[in-house]
Amino acid sequence: MKKILMFALGALLLSPAVADLFSEQDLNTARELRERALARDGGFDVVADLTTRIGPRMAGTEADARAVAWAESLLNETGFDRVWLQPVTFPTWHRKLERAVVTAPVEFDMVTLALGFSPATPQGGIEAEVVMFDTLADLEAADRSQVEGRIVFIRNRMEAARDGSGYGPAVQARSIGARVAAQKGGSALMIRSIGTSRNRFAHTGTQRFDADTRALPAVAISNPDADRLERLIDMGEPVRALVEVDAEFVEAYTSHNVIAEITGAKYPEQIVALGAHLDSWDVGTGALDDGAGIAIITEAGRLILDLDRRPDRSIHIIYFAAEEIGLWGGRVWAEENADNFHNIQVGAESDFGAGPIYEIAARVSDEAWPVIEAIQNELAPLGIALGGRRAMGGPDFIPSAPFGMAAVDLRQDGTTYFDYHHTENDTLDKIDPEELAQNAAAYAVFAWLAAQSPVSFGSGERLLADEAARNSE
Numbered sequence: 001m002k003k004i005l006m007f008a009l010g011a012l013l014l015s016p017a018v019a020d021l022f023s024e025q026d027l028n029t030a031r032e033l034r035e036r037a038l039a040r041d042g043g044f045d046v047v048a049d050l051t052t053r054i055g056p057r058m059a060g061t062e063a064d065a066r067a068v069a070w071a072e073s074l075l076n077e078t079g080f081d082r083v084w085l086q087p088v089t090f091p092t093w094h095r096k097l098e099r100a101v102v103t104a105p106v107e108f109d110m111v112t113l114a115l116g117f118s119p120a121t122p123q124g125g126i127e128a129e130v131v132m133f134d135t136l137a138d139l140e141a142a143d144r145s146q147v148e149g150r151i152v153f154i155r156n157r158m159e160a161a162r163d164g165s166g167y168g169p170a171v172q173a174r175s176i177g178a179r180v181a182a183q184k185g186g187s188a189l190m191i192r193s194i195g196t197s198r199n200r201f202a203h204t205g206t207q208r209f210d211a212d213t214r215a216l217p218a219v220a221i222s223n224p225d226a227d228r229l230e231r232l233i234d235m236g237e238p239v240r241a242l243v244e245v246d247a248e249f250v251e252a253y254t255s256h257n258v259i260a261e262i263t264g265a266k267y268p269e270q271i272v273a274l275g276a277h278l279d280s281w282d283v284g285t286g287a288l289d290d291g292a293g294i295a296i297i298t299e300a301g302r303l304i305l306d307l308d309r310r311p312d313r314s315i316h317i318i319y320f321a322a323e324e325i326g327l328w329g330g331r332v333w334a335e336e337n338a339d340n341f342h343n344i345q346v347g348a349e350s351d352f353g354a355g356p357i358y359e360i361a362a363r364v365s366d367e368a369w370p371v372i373e374a375i376q377n378e379l380a381p382l383g384i385a386l387g388g389r390r391a392m393g394g395p396d397f398i399p400s401a402p403f404g405m406a407a408v409d410l411r412q413d414g415t416t417y418f419d420y421h422h423t424e425n426d427t428l429d430k431i432d433p434e435e436l437a438q439n440a441a442a443y444a445v446f447a448w449l450a451a452q453s454p455v456s457f458g459s460g461e462r463l464l465a466d467e468a469a470r471n472s473e
């Protein structure tokens with residue numbers, strides 16, 4: 001009688017299919033993780049230590065090596081079952097100097113940062129007339145005669161949005177603008193910063209590092225300076241500017257992914273992979289990008305380590321190397337797992353600042369989707385809704401997508417993220433420990449339940465087959 005009543009109550013709350021997926025004990029553990037996480041600060045101590053002791057840690061610098069040593073000792077001291085380094089080799093670049101000055105019809109300095117992989121200009125810089133384009137597409141459509149011998153200025157504006165959707169369309173001007181300008185005989189590239197800040201900070205970022213792109217010096221100017229330059233050009237007189245860059249290109253440097261494991265009790269070979277990237281840009285202290293992600297996944301790992309039992313599957317905490325300059329750590333991780341993706345239960349990376357998570361989306365097999373619904377049910381008290389079935393798992397898991405890796409996106413509110421992204425202003429004070437704790441709670445609950453899931457998320461052949469079937473419908 002009592003049993004029947006309880007079943008009836010359960011059915012009111014959840015469909016039986018979902019309610020039956022996890023044992024009551026596993027669900028209770030998930031709830032305990034959630035509540036314990038919320039009572040703490042989300043790993044704020046981790047990002048505070050990283051940004052204070054190490055500071056900016058651009059891939060291939062001496063600070064990169066110090067960050068790897070810091071990470072290895074932190075993860076060992078935390079008590080993970082196993083910690084190891086995975087070598088990652090990549091080309092890199094060091095900034096030495098950058099300058100952008102309007103020289104006529106008035107003279108003023110602009111706040112600027114060279115873009116990653118920009119070559120140096122001749123000493124003293126390049127001075128030329130400025131030609132302005134609204135977008136990269138307009139530059140692509142332009143006649144060579146409009147561009148030749150001029151400094152190209154692309155003014156496209158990034159729009160702020162909760163999901164960061166303004167970034168993709170705007171960032172192409174940074175990624176390949178110099179290549180397109182070079183093909184048309186331009187002498188240098190200036191872009192409006194790819195960012196939403198109204199403060200006088202320039203936003204740096206990488207370009208493709210191929211020889212064509214590296215043919216032309218490239219800088220980003222702060223948005224208020226871009227506004228002034230636009231107004232000046234719109235007044236109709238020819239505007240001239242000077243761009244100077246000094247920088248060094250380095251053919252090959254070896255850093256490391258740093259990986260820590262909580263060894264699974266039942267299926268140690270199966271892995272729930274939580275990622276963040278350890279490298280940052282060379283400006284600011286990389287607090288939001290991606291010190292916050294390092295804090296969140298480390299805190300999630302600590303919460304699970306503190307339980308009185310181990311999860312069924314293993315959980316890996318991965319600090320990826322050299323994300324900012326080309327996803328190099330993510331590429332190595334994908335290659336190393338090329339024959340092992342059937343054992344990767346799921347990948348999820350935290351790399352979108354420290355804003356609260358509002359939605360879970362998942363790329364999993366059809367069979368595993370009810371598990372995602374059941375996980376979302378435990379995330380709902382954190383204000384996290386169920387999203388759709390498209391997910392990449394974050395930038396460092398992009399190279400794993402062709403292998404059919406199951407991926408989960410715990411989507412953060414990024415409305416203000418691009419005010420600070422890749423600027424001198426990306427510092428610890430921008431992180432709210434309460435919001436960080438909400439993130440850590442979500443990652444702990446998600447990782448725990450993904451490790452306890454009665455079904456595989458379908459990584460590898462099965463997920464690829466499911467997707468092919470869905471796409472053909």
Ligand SMILES: [Zn+2]
Binds near residue numbers: 277289290323351352
């Ligand atoms: Zn990042």
